[in-house]
Structure formats: C-alpha cells, structure tokens
Amino acid sequence: MKQKDSFADQIWTFFASVKLTVYTLVLLAATSIIGTVILQNGSPEAYIRLYGPGLYNMIQVLDLDKMYQAWWFLLLMVVLCVNIVVCSIDRLSATWKIIFPKNILVNPRRFEKAKNRQQFDSHLPMDRVARHAKQVLAGRAGKVIEKTDDAGLILYAEKGRWSRLGVYVVHASVLMLLAGALIGSALGFKANLRLDEGQTADTVFDSHTRLPIKLPFTVRCNDFQVKFYDTGAPDEFKSSLTILENNQESFTEDILVNHPLRYKGINIFQASYGASTPDEALFEITDSETGTIETHTIKNGGVVSLSAGAGNFIFEGFVPHYDFNGHNLGGAFIGRLDTTNGRNVQIILPTKFPTFDKMRKGRFTVEVKSWDQAYYTGLQVTKDPGVPFVYTGFLLMIIGCWVTFFVSHQSVCIGLEQVGSGSTRVWVAGRANRNVQSTNLTVKKLVKELKGVSGK
Amino acid sequence: MNSSLLLSAATFIYALASVFYIGSFSFKKQTFARLGFWVIVIGLVANTGGILLRWVESYHMGYGHAPFSNMYESLVFFSWTIAALYVFVELKYKESIIGVFVSPLIFLSIAYASFDPSITSKITPLIPALKSNWLIAHVITCFLGYAGFALAFGFSFMYFIKPKDPGTKSLFAKLPDWDTIDELTYQMIVFGFLFLTIGIITGAVWANSAWGKYWSWDPKETWSLITWFIYAIFLHLRLMRGWYGKDLAIVSIIGFLGVLFTYFGVNFLLSGLHSYG
Secondary structure, three states, X not given: OOOOOOHHXXXXXXXXXXXXXXXXXXXXXXXHHHHHHOOOOOOHHHXXXXXXXXXXXXXXXXXXXXXXXXXXXXHHHHHHHHHHHHHHHXXXXXXXXXXXXXXXXXXXXXXXXXXXXXXXXXXXXXXXXXXXXXXXXXXXHOOEXXXXXXXXXXXXEXXXXXXXXXXXXXXXXXXXXXXXXXXXXXXXXXXXXXXXXXXXXXXXXXXXXOOEEXXXXXXXXXXXXXXXXXXXXXXXXXXXXXXXEOOEEEEEEEEEOOEOEEXXXXXXXXXXXXXXXXXXXXXXXXXXXXXXXXXXXXXXXXXXXXXXXXXXXXXXXXXXXXXXXXXXXXXXXXXXXXXXXXXEEEEEEEOOOXXXXXXXXOOEEEEEEEEOOEEEEEEEEEEOOOHHHHHHHHHHHHHHHHHHHHOOOEEEEEEEEEEOOOEEEEXXXXXXXXXXHHHHXXXXXXXXXXXXXXXX | OOXXXXXXHHHHHHHHHHHHHHHHHHHOOHHHHHHHHHHHHHHHXXXXXXXXXXXXXXXXXXXXXXXXXXXXXXXXXXXXXXXXXXXXXXXXXXXXXOHHHHHHHHHHHHHHHHHOOOOOOOOXXXXXHHOOOHHHHHHHHHHXXXXXXXXXXXXXXXXXXXXXXXXXXXXXXXXXXHHHHHHHHHHHHHHXXXXXHHHHHHHHHHHHHHOOOOOOOOHHHHHHHHHHHHHHHHHHHHHHOOOOHHHHHXXXXXXXXXXXHHHHHHHHHOOOOOOOO
C-alpha cells in the first residue's frame, strides 16, 4: 500500500516532523510580538499619525492592524494544529502498544545496566526472601509478576504505564482550546450597553461591527451605585439589574466587577459607569441687589421665577464632562437665567466647584445645594458558546502537563538466586521513562527493607 | 515591628546570603556556602513574616486584601518564590554551590522593590477589577512559574562560565558536573512551565469573569504566551530533538528574557489592561 516517497507521503512526513513544530512555535512567538508593539484596531488616522502613510500601507497589506485575526497568523495556527494531529497519529500507534500491551513481557536483561542496581547476599533461604520480597514490592511498586528462569526467581512490578498518554492529552487540549476559540468567534459576540437608572433595553450593539443584536430577554437597570475609598480610589461599582421576559419580571440580580450575571448563554458584565441627569436638584439663588436668598427644588426642565419678578431660572440639564478652557471639570448642571431686561445667560454649575457661578459676577448667583446623583451603567454583554470547550481544554492541559512531566512509567525488578545452602543472592533494579530519581529512591527503599527482614 | 521593617531586614539578609555564596565560590570554601544557605533560610523567614504582616496590616487599614496588588508587593513575592524554590532545590539536590547564581536574583528582586523610588510601598486599597478569589491563585501560580524559570536561568548561566574541562585547581572546579546542571535546568523549566500554564489559565478564567473575555490579546497576555511558546520550544528541542548543553541553555536564557519582559517590560513600555504589576 505504501509507495515510496509519494507526494502524500512527503506531505505526511513534513507534517509529522517536530522540526516543523519548533519552527511554527518560533514564528508564532516572534510574530506575536508585532501586535504588542503596533497599535491594534485603531483608526486609519491614528496609524497615519503614528507611522506615516507609507508604513500604513504595509500595515494594511499584512493586516498588522488586527494581526491576531490576520490570515497568515491564523494559517500558522492551522499549521500547528495539522502538525499536532499528524504527529499524534504518527506516534500514537506505537505508543498504544506500549500502553496497552497484550501481556507484559518481563525481561530481566533490561535491568542489567540500570545505574541504581544493587546486589547483596541474604543468609535466609530463597523461599523466605521471596515471600518478603513479594510483599514489599507489592507495597511499593504495584502488582507483582513472577517469573522463574534458569538463574532463579524474578519478581517484577510496574506502575504508571498509562502516563505515556499524558503528552497526547496536552496536545489534544491545544486542539480543544483552538476549537473553542473558533466556535466563540463564529457564534459569539461582544457588545456594549449603556443604561440609565430605570431604563430598559432588549437590543445591544456589537462592539466591532456596531450592528444591533436582539437579546432573548429585556434587561432593566434599577439602580447603580459607586463606592469610593477614603483615598478617592474606586471601591465598588454595582448595578441592580432586572431581567424581564414577556413583560414579566423574571428575576433581579446585583452585578459587580468580577460578578457578572449569566442567563440563557448571555453574560452581562459591569464595565463602566458615568453620571447622568438627576431628576431634580435643590438650587439656591442669591439676588445681590436685594440680598435675598431663595432655595428651590426644581425638576429637570423645570422653571422658577426669580425674586421681585426679575425673570425666570430654568434647570436645563446635566453634562457628565464639562469642558472649561480645555479642562475637564467633571459633571455639571446646566441652567439658564431669563431676566426681564432681556438678558439670557447660560449658567454652568460644576458639581465639584459649588461657587463657580460667583465668578460670573451677575446680579443673580446660582448654586446647586443638593441632588440625588443619577448614573448610567456601562455594561458589557457577551455570548461565547466556545467557553465550555476552552475550559475543558484548560483542564486537559493542566492534567496532561502534570502527567507528562511528573508521572512516569516505572518498573522495578528483583532477582533472587540460591547461593550455597540457605543463602540467597538478591539484586534490585529499576527503570523509568523519566524522573529516574524517584525510581532510584524506590530501589533504595526496597533494598533497605529487604536487608531489614534478612536481619542484616 | 511592621512589615516594611521586616522586608527591609529580608533585603539585607538576602544580600548577606549572596555575599556568602559568592565568597564560597571565589575562595572555594564550602563552609561559606553552608552559611549562605542558612542565611537564605533566615531571609525567607523574614520575607514570609513581612508578607503575612503586610496582609494583616491591610486589614487594620480597612482594605483587607492579599499583598499581591502592585509592583512592590509582586517583587517582594517574587523574591519569596525564588528563595523558597531554591531552598527546596538545594535540600533535594544537595548542591550548594549553585546558590551563587540564584542568591543575587533573590536579592535583586526585593532590593529593586525597596530602592526604586518610582515603586511605592504604600498599602493601597484594591481596585474593583482585582477583587476576586482568582487573585491569589493567579499570582501564586504565575510567580511559582517565574521562580522556576529564574532558577533555570541561574543554572543555565553556568554553561557560559564553566570551562569545558576545568582543572581541579580551577575556580570552576567545584561546579556540578554537566549532567547535573542539565538535569537541574530541565527540572526547573518543567516546574516553571507547569505553573506558567496554570497561571495563564487562571488569568484567562479570571478575565472571563471580570471582562467577559478569556483572551483579549492584551500585551501582558500576549507576552506570557510568547514566553510559554519559548519554553514549549525548549521542551520540544530537549525531549524530541535531543538538544542539550550550551545550545539549550541559550533557549533557556531567551525564555527568561521573555519572563522579564512579560513582568517588567510590558508594564513600563506597553500599555494595557494589566497595569498593576
């Protein structure tokens, strides 16, 4: 069936080589650096500003602006996968026979050159030594296989034969991870949603394509709370969300950073927040001519008359970031003074600077005394059906690495030979496919125990 | 007694240990190396005490979090993991001279934390993104991985200073034989690789619960993956292609440069989500 050097054979050999693995890994490592140095997913203007039009052309040709999704980067991953599959098939048939042999062949010759081999003479008769040896060997190394040959009795035990599968588990886990990633990018999405307190939504917008995505339920933000430490650093962001289905409230849950809401395959994460327009606020209006001070609670959009019929004050709204000569002063109330003498002034009341309006030096000074700060919550909404595959891959990878590196196929052999009358020559040796130290230790302990029962 | 005092003490104790080990190497006096080992053990005790005390202090300040939240704390913990792993390795392999290449690393990490003015040692409250049970698992596994690679780096270093056939009178005569160096380097890399793998995975699971994506190609993530690739290359070269000795030591050193860039370079040169250390 096998033709020598047929094209298919050549391809198979190409993909079955570990050299290819090494080159692919080197390329993956080297090219991955590019994406950490060159800006990713930026706008054309940003690239031209940073790198100039010439380099931007090159960046576009090679997809370096989204290089982890670029065809050539994905191709490297595909090569790695094919390499893993072909290598595994190529080697597994041989390993399989070792892992699941029809019967275990005991060959004491293989232990002759073991570095840990020890030999000593016991003054006990062979059958007594053999009885003890079987006991201690079973205790330390697993099920004992007996064999008599011309030299005497051979006792053999082994464990960890299955550990030779570990490396296949690691490689399968890589395939599992990439399969999960593929499923996620094909069937999942990542979107942003901004909800004012009290607002509901059933549609989100994909963060890359900006296309609307309909959710299988409606979400309402009941309340948003932010807590700060006394240092001013943020302590906790919390949104109370209610899920509605068919206009019925399903359930209500608080979400925090690190504590998302997961429902029907959709995950909702606390991502950001900001100040939105308060429903009402308490304003203090001072008339510098008469010295009267009046306080009014005004609803958003509401109007109050100024003292002495001088006109009206209108609460027009709220901006989360007020820009004052290029400085961001944070949230600010916006109002308007409509005085009877025809003057019409916009009033800016940054929440951080209560007396800001005094700088205007008008007849009326307005100050915000108190308000219930309202917030919007910035949510990230994601769906990723690939996650179970990825997590299975994670688990397999950890188990596989552990088995591959820390469990070995160890075998220990004890040879017993009658010497003279009532004395026995004993040798003990062990082999392992890796981590020979641990086998050496087993041999040492066995020798100690055997010498112990021999009374030496 | 407070944690800063204890950690400063640890810094000087580690410095003393390095002096002993280097002295042992230079004057070929085994006694110095034995002293150095016990000094490292004392340093490790002070280091452990400092970390635990800092943990307690954060509770007294009302913040209450594990001391793994910024560059200072991570450097102190990095020293701790290298020291702890080294003590384990010296006890297991009974080769004390190898400490000459590792003890300076232990000292440098904690000294950098204390002496760089841009690294603040103040205990600060935890930002919301770090408030997770994954913090401890992620930091411990990553730094155990880094520590394995740091030791492997220290051992690989010997390939470049030890002459092929050192005479009995040579300064390098007392260094372990090539097989031992090779075995030690490999064991440390295997240890580091397993823990880096778990570290990346815990990070991914955490990112998925904090940001809704287990992988975002953030510079920190990407560089940890690059480091993982380099050590995966090391393992394939050694186990499947039969590489050994100096050639392989070069790969181990490149790998450690990857670790250093993942740890420091990303924070200082690139920007991303992982800005806390």
